[in-house]
Amino acid sequence: MSEEKYKKFKGYKFTPNTYKVTGDAIRAYAKATGDLKPEYIDPDDSKIFAPPSFLSVIFLPSFYGAGKLAEEGIIKDLTKLLHGGQRYEYYKPIRPGDVLVSQVEVVDMYVKNEMLFMIFDIPIKKQDDTLVGKVVTTAIIRKGGF
Numbered sequence: 065m066s067e068e069k070y071k072k073f074k075g076y077k078f079t080p081n082t083y084k085v086t087g088d089a090i091r092a093y094a095k096a097t098g099d100l101k102p103e104y105i106d107p108d109d110s111k112i113f114a115p116p117s118f119l120s121v122i123f124l125p126s127f128y129g130a131g132k133l134a135e136e137g138i139i140k141d142l143t144k145l146l147h148g149g150q151r152y153e154y155y156k157p158i159r160p161g162d163v164l165v166s167q168v169e170v171v172d173m174y175v176k177n178e179m180l181f182m183i184f185d186i187p188i189k190k191q192d193d194t195l196v197g198k199v200v201t202t203a204i205i206r207k208g209g210f
Contacts, residue, residue, distance in 0.1 A: 144209025
């Protein structure tokens with residue numbers, strides 16, 4: 065596949081994903097990850113906020129739109145998928161009652177060493193459009209998978 069085919073996906077945005085944050089979800093996540101700080105597990109919702117890594121709960125379902133990349137012939141074999149890394153940026157606390165929206169955007173897509181590198185930017189915003197965090201992640205498809 066030509067490099068031009070990949071370039072056309074720069075700037076492509078997946079369908080937005082909406083997530084309603086609950087106190088129970090924050091506490092369950094904190095307990096599952098062993099992060100038992102009082103501000104994450106207090107039974108009173110008004111006293112808690114989400115651990116920073118809670119962004120994972122929100123951004124992972126955003127990739128449901130990746131089917132478009134398969135439909136377009138970009139990804140042909142998901143068994144060749146590698147996780148290339150991710151970076152979290154935190155701006156505002158996430159609290160019970162927040163309605164968060166994440167939307168994956170393809171920032172770059174290129175071939176290097178016979179592998180396809182896909183860089184995604186996932187801003188996460190509150191219902192009032194306040195940016196609470198951002199995830200930048202890299203997916204790599206090995207030879208034969210693209």
